[in-house]
Amino acid sequence: MRIIIAGAGDVGFHLAKLLAYEEQDIILIDMDGDRLRQAASNLDVSTIKGSSTSYSVLEEADVANADLLIAVTSSEETNITTTIIGKHLGAKKTIARIQNVEYLLNKEKLNLADLGIDEIISPESLAAKEIKRLLKEIALTDTFDFDEGRLSLVGVTVDENSKLKDKTLIEAAHLNPNQNFVTVAILRDSQTIIPHGDNKFIEGDHAYFIAQPNGIDTVLELSGKRKQEIKNIMILGGSKVGFHAAKRLSRKFNVKLIERDREKCHELADQLKDVMVICGDGRDVDLLQEEAIEEMDAFIAVTGNSETNIISCLVAKNNNVKKTISLVENIDYIHLSQNIGVDTMINKKLIAANFIFRYIRKGDVISLTSIHGVDAEILEFIVKAGSKITTREIKELDFPKGAIIGGVVRNGVGYTTMGDFQFRPKDRAVVLCRPECIHDVEEFFK
Incomplete structure (x- = not known):
C-alpha cells in the first residue's frame, strides 16, 4: 500500500512506526524539518517538507496513486483541507483528525464523504470512550469485549494474594479445569512476554487473558480480586477529554468534575447538567479531601499537565480510591504506570x-x-x-x-x-x- 501521512507529530510518527514493520510505501509530510529528520533516522519512511495543503507537495507525494491519505496535523483546518484536496487528486481513502466533535455527531448530515473525507476521528472523543471502557470493572486493569462480550480481553495484576503467583502457565491451567480463559500476555518491568507453558507468573506482573463470559469470574477468583461496583467518580480537568468523559459517564454514575478556570467552570456547568462541577485547584489535597475523595470509586486526571495528572492519581490512591486513570502526553510514561502506582495511563494520540x-x-x-x-x-x-x-x-x-x-x-x-x-x-x-x-x-x- 502507498500511504501518505500528513503530520509528523506524535500521532503521525506512531502510525509510521507501526507501519514500519511491514512492506508499506510510507510518505510523511510536515512543515517541521527536525521532526522529519527524526522520523527518517528512526523509521523506514520517505519524507517531504512542506504543507500538505499544497498541490505541488501532494503531487510530489504521488497522491494520485495513494491507497490511503491520513491527515493528522495539529490543525483541524489543515487536515480537512488536505483530505478534500487529496481525494480530488485521486487518493483512494482519506482520514482526517478533527477537534470539533460536532463533525462526528453530524457527519451523515454534512455528507463529508461527498466532500472527499471518508473518515474523521477525534482523539479527545476516543480518549473519553477509552476511559469509559477502562471503568467497566474496577478489579481489572484492562478490558475489551469482542462480539458484544462473547469473548473478552481482561487484565489483572498478580499480587501476593493471587493463586497464580509463582505458578507456570501449565500449573495455572490445572486451576482452570473448564478452560474458560487463555493467558495471552504478561507485562513485567515494562517488557512484554508472549507466554508459553513454562513461563511463570510472578508478583507484580500485569497478566492479560482472553476469557469466555464465565471465565472473567475465574480470572478474578484466581487473582484474588472481587467484583466491585462503581458509583462515584471524580474527574480532574475540564479539558475536552474531561468534558467528553464526564458527559459519557454521568449517564450511569455520580460524577464530580474539578476545574480551576472559573469561566470554564460556568461553561461546563451549563453543558453538563448531571455533573457536579467544582471550581478549584485539583492539586490542593485539602480540596480533594473536602470533596470526599476517599468516597470515590474512580479518579480520572485529564488536565493538560501530565505530571499533575500522575501526582493527583497517586494522591487518590493514597486516599484509597480503587481505580485511577491518568492522561499523559509523553507516550514513554505509559510503560511506567505499573511501577509508580497509577492503575492506567492513557495517551490520546496513541489511542487515535x-x-x-x-x-x-x-x-x-x-x-x-x-x-x-x-x-x-x-x-x-x-x-x-x-x-x-x-x-x-x-x-x-x-x-x-x-x-x-x-x-x-x-x-x-x-x-x-x-x-x-x-x-x-x-x-x-x-x-x-x-x-x-x-x-x-x-x-x-x-
Missing part, C-alpha cells in the same frame, strides 16, 4: 493512531485494540474460506512465535482455543501479536 491503524490491516479485521503499555496488538479476524488458518489444527500450523491465538466466536458462542482446535469459515478469531508479527499473522487469514 491505533484506531486509524485498523484501516491498514489486511484480511477481514473487524476490530483492533492495543493494551496500554504492552508492545502488542489484539486483532479480531473473520475467517475466510480457503484461508491458511483453516487448513490444519492450530498445533500443526507454523504460527508466528510472537503471536498467540486467544479464542474464537463460532455461531454466536465464544470459546478459548487449544492446540487441537481447527478454524472454519465465518469464525471470528481473536489473536494477540507483536507489531513485527502482524504481517505474518495476516497471511494466515487472507
